[in-house]
Amino acid sequence: MTRLTTRAPAKINLTLHVLGRRPGDGYHALESLVAFAGAADALTLAPAPALSLTASGPTAGPAGPTADNLVLRVARHLAERVPGLRLGAFGLVKRLPVAAGIGGGSSDAASALRLLAELNRLPLDHPAVIAAARATGADVPVCLEPRARMMRGAGEAIGPALGLKPLPAVLINPGVPVPTAPVFKALGLQVGDKLAGAAHPAIPPDADAETLLAAIRSARNDLEAPALSVAPVIGTALASLRAQPGCRLARMSGSGATVFAVFSDRHAASRAARAIAAAKPGWWTVATYLR
Template identity: 55%
Template sequence: MTPLAETARAKVNLTLRVLGRRPDGYHELESVVAFAGAADSLTLEPGPEAQLTVTGPRAAECGDVGDNLVFRAARALGEKIQGLRAGHFTLDKHLPAAAGIGGGSADAAAALRLLAASNNIAFDDVRLLDVARATGADIPVCVGSRACIMTGVGETLTPLNLPPLPCVLVNPRVPVPTREVFAELGLKPGQLRTGLSEVLEAIAWPAADASVEAWLDVLAGGTNDLEAPAIRIQPVIEDVLAALRATDGVRFARMSGSGATCFAIFNSHAEAVQAAEAIRAQHPDWWVEASILS
């Protein structure tokens, strides 16, 4: 059979507020999420057992294949659905690991989409969504890979009509473990973040037919509450943000997720490409990609 193929697009948190920490230890979030053209690719050759081969320039960053999220998601779906036909996955890895752009989660979500297609399972099948939630907090949003507002611990998704936004993604090639960033934030179970009385007020997001400028105005006023603790762990993140903010045509720059990847939004794709080239020339050891968020 011809292998099935999926694209695992990078997830970018345009905004990220940490509202508090629940008694069970999980953090309550509110985030505007979009997806970039920068991506890994995943193929599946259907077969009786789940297998995984990792290739590509970032393959060495993936660690033990047996612990890869692709393999874990496939195994979990097989336990949930009796008689599921799996097969041989080949992951072409281009996105940096532990980078705040959901690379592993996007890979796992692509695996679930491939298994769904191979086994005639709907993408909104409750069993597939249950496995996505159980395998990783960012996997549910990556299954759809559409712009949305993500709340709770990542399980509640509200679609957004976000216009295409030219961007540059930059990672300084240093990993930032998510667990360490949340620990640095310092919230105890059951604790709300102080000074967030506005949490109870709904943010007025632009209407479906709003202009790009209207979206940029709202997004530029946002924040990423994990940016400061991530910078304390990896100060180079501040250097990345400074490099992005120094480019021509930049509208705003921010860290994505728990870092260390940062992004900047530009007026045009041409300006984004020029900015990426300039940063790449100054910092050849950084991962730099011009892309479009949607």
């Protein structure tokens, strides 16, 4: 069989409500509308007797040791659950920023599962594939089929694909890694605590941009304030987006430091990305679509 290829797109939390911290396992219970960007890592799989991974690309170094990469971890989890699983040599090209609130490692792992499922003729809803995704990380299940949908619980409850119309957007990462743990710590919830706040709005399937923005404008990212206390530059990045003509909504994704803005059209998004990149050449700035 020839080499298999796929993309590992950035996961963007258009909303992120923290409901509380579960008494049983201590995990934070979330409710989040997730979409996926055109910006992505790339992954290949060449059938081979032994499992291996080669990483390259501009952010391969910050991603950490190859031996601990989530691509290898998820492959091992699947091999434990599927006797005789065919494996191979993965090639990962890292382009997305690391520790950035856009699920880069989780999307890489989900992409590895897609390739292994294709190689072994397993459906993506196979129990072993789902179990391997959950065992690898909370965000891996939602990245398995990267289309806009609701995610609830600690990532284990995945809603149906929503079929949202593509949203012209700009993503910014100001170059400061923000690990998730310190942000949740700054949120300050103890096991069993609940976080007050308005309920998440209903998201109509197949919504156009106007309908979607009207629905989520009153929503929020509950991790934005604690992330700002960890990395104040997030506020600077948000302000730079909100100052651009055509910006409809700007918010932080995940636990930061990546922020995004939805724009009125692709031309406004491209102009904004060029202006911000010129003013802040050290930032990762990209115009894209969210789907």
